Amino acid sequence: MRLSRLALAVVPPSARPGIGPGELRTGIVHLGLGAFHRAHQALYTEDAGDPAYGVCGVTMRSMAAAELLRAQDLLYSVLELDGQDASIRVCGMLTEAVGPQEGIARIADPAVRVVTTTVTEPGYRHDPATGRLRAGDPDVAADLAGGPPRTPVGRLVAGLRARRAAGAGPVTVICCDNLVGGGRLLGGLVTEFCELAREEGLLSWIGDGNVAFPSSMVDRIVPAPTGADRAAAARLLGVEDRAALATEPFRQWVIEDRFAGGRPPWERAGAVITPDVEPYETMKLRLLNGVHSVLAYLGALAGLGTVAEAMARPELAEAGRRYLELDAAPTLVPPPGTDLDAYREQLLARLSNPALRHPIAQVAADGTHKLPQRLLPVIRDRLARGAEPRWAALGVAAWMRYVSAGRADDGTPLTVADAMAARLAMPGAGPREVVDRLLGLTEVFGEDLRQDGTLRTLLSDWLTRLTADGALATARTG
Incomplete structure (x- = not known):
């Protein structure tokens, strides 16, 4: 019935x-x-x-x-x-x-x-x-x-x-x-x-x-x-x-x-x-959605299928934790009564839930719209404080590798679902060329990030390592 x-x-x-x-x-x-x-x-x-x-x-x-x-x-x-x-x-x-x-x-x-x-x-x-x-x-x-x-x-x-x-x-x-x-x-x-x-x-x-x-x-x-x-x-x-x-x-x-x-x-x-949603919204976008994107792009390059599978890899889980602790959390003023450490641990447990089978491809889709909501505000905040947004930059570099190469580290083709996919694909391009061209998308990165030397260096270094060593080895060595 x-x-x-x-x-x-x-x-x-x-x-x-x-x-x-x-x-x-x-x-x-x-x-x-x-x-x-x-x-x-x-x-x-x-x-x-x-x-x-x-x-x-x-x-x-x-x-x-x-x-x-x-x-x-x-x-x-x-x-x-x-x-x-x-x-x-x-x-x-x-x-x-x-x-x-x-x-x-x-x-x-x-x-x-x-x-x-x-x-x-x-x-x-x-x-x-x-x-x-x-x-x-x-x-x-x-x-x-x-x-x-x-x-x-x-x-x-x-x-x-x-x-x-x-x-x-x-x-x-x-x-x-x-x-x-x-x-x-x-x-x-x-x-x-x-x-x-x-x-x-x-x-x-x-x-x-x-x-x-x-x-x-x-x-x-x-x-x-x-x-x-x-x-x-x-x-x-x-x-x-x-x-x-x-x-x-x-x-x-x-x-x-x-x-x-x-x-x-x-x-x-x-x-x-x-009266004020902003503290809740900022916390959720930068923590849950931000780490989701970091895990999705690294996991896709590593050939993994779900977010839980990415969390089951110690090197990727550690990269996610470092993003949360070292880059995202310092940019936040939490809502009243919120314990950020407890929120983070609850979040990591949620992402590790193997029963959900949350497809990495679903999280990775539409990065040109998601990154400006999730990772780029963290990067701007850290740069404004004179800090290096190292782990947030790893997430963006993984996205750059994902959309430009269109292949996982083992050569398996990846489907890039994004309205701007045709402008993102650069098979065979070197890391510096990829960084230059993608940072030039000012509708995504704005003029400020396109011109920021610290971010450009971070992205070039990460992307060079991702290209040469793959996502797992890059995350493992940090």
Whole structure:
């Protein structure tokens, strides 16, 4: 039997949804119906316990996820894996799963109070070094010209335009991607889009307090689901779930206390509502996401498949620890009540969880957007203090080797998933040429890092060693 409302009678009572699907009303529109949202914000919202905040999930590209969920009455399960231990729950918070055009219409519904987004860092079509909209991007240009919107920002603006026309009242838009100052960034991109499109009326409506863009910090490791995850879910549920997800027990959500109207009582589910998200956000981006990138690029060069496999190699685990202790931690002012040493040890334990099978390729994708959020702020901070960001530079050098050579240390081809992949590939180029050309990508590194002699020397030295000796030997000798 496949998971459905009817099949819930077979599911163990402890795993059934906290709110009956029939009780829900749509109060949230979510852009980006992927695994992370379903294993993070949707569960927080269910645990908050208010049936007025069911979620309309909007796909940004393929309708495959929506069709998969519709075939199961919008139900799916979430496995929590910790070593050999596993638990499961069925989430029933989705009220709809629709495509982009239907999603625009749902944003105009007066019952909707919140719009959330997880469209990945590149999805916002912005320059990561400046935070400005890439107006020359063909899809952005098509959106500005008035065609059916293709980009998340274009679709969000279309939804807000429809909401204003409908007199549907205020709405809060929460960016839930790994971006520095995500609320400010998304609000700025919407403003810039409206300015370029000459939508003065919509700009005034937004500026009059009808739309709030709070920042938020989200933290949970959610790998792409596998057949093994679906098999484990079937064993625990007693029914088949083709949309099953796997994640870790840890989760965290911190949201800036800046809302235009109503919201779910997320604090009941453990979310932190605070006037200042920045300390949480900076800590998470520089520690968890930063060390993730260091491990991913070194691990990919070493021919490893998952983050846990990278952590199982003592030399890579030590490189990650040194990055955390010697480069990232000194740049942080931790949130009140946070013990950085305990946070670091918990983080390393999370990354070592072999049950998650978090693919290195997933973490390594889109480096031109991820590095400016993760490693480059650490490098800038350390350089400004007169320090050598040695281990952060190793992570960037490993990225340079990964994208320029396109091969692991044993010669196995690597697939570089990045919007700028064609500009990054330099097979056969020497270390100094690679460093010169990649630092010249000012939309990634900015003018300041391109001109910094200390960083250039560090990168050249690391890349020379990575090229000659490979990732494992380089990390081992430090």
